[in-house]
Amino acid sequence: MDVQIVTHEVRLQKWTDIVKTCRSSGKTIKKWCADNDIDIKRYYYWQRKVYLQTCRELENVQKSIHTTFPCDETPVFAEINLPKNNAGNIAVSIHRDTMQVNVYSGADAATVETVFAALRQL
Template structure:
């Protein structure tokens, strides 16, 4: 691992800690950011980058390769679905993670998926 990759891992770990602390606080993003002196747009940038990193990690070379292209079907989404939720579709399974999900639970789900 080169220095650039190590620095990125440190940043991601720091951002994950902040996102976890905000979720554990029970405060809204706006209130938490105001209390911590964090720009709200910066917080959402970090959250988005963490999601992208999780997707890249799932798609890494360690994942079993699929010989066939995935098949997607149109789904109607219920209106009750939280706008901050993430839906992961992999190998015929669908996992929905709500916007207020505990980060350690998300990490556990991603580890299990990676082992599939």
């Protein structure tokens, strides 16, 4: 591994620790920097570098999520048990091509999650 890359990673980790410590201190950034004898402009420089690295990492994670789960064309079926007393009280009706999905009022969270998980597979 390149020495410059390792040096940058070590610095970035140090800056990340400083930013986390400051943010969790309960003090304002100005007060925390003064108490810790850190130039506030330097602190904001470090914070910006940590922020940019975090954004890059998040972007890489999002890219890997989209490429990790290929679309499977196999139909997915999920059994949903609806309460008897809500028959006729459709809260949500989803239509796609020749398919129709109805979610009734009072459906529990697990049922709704199952419906949307099945729809994501389509």
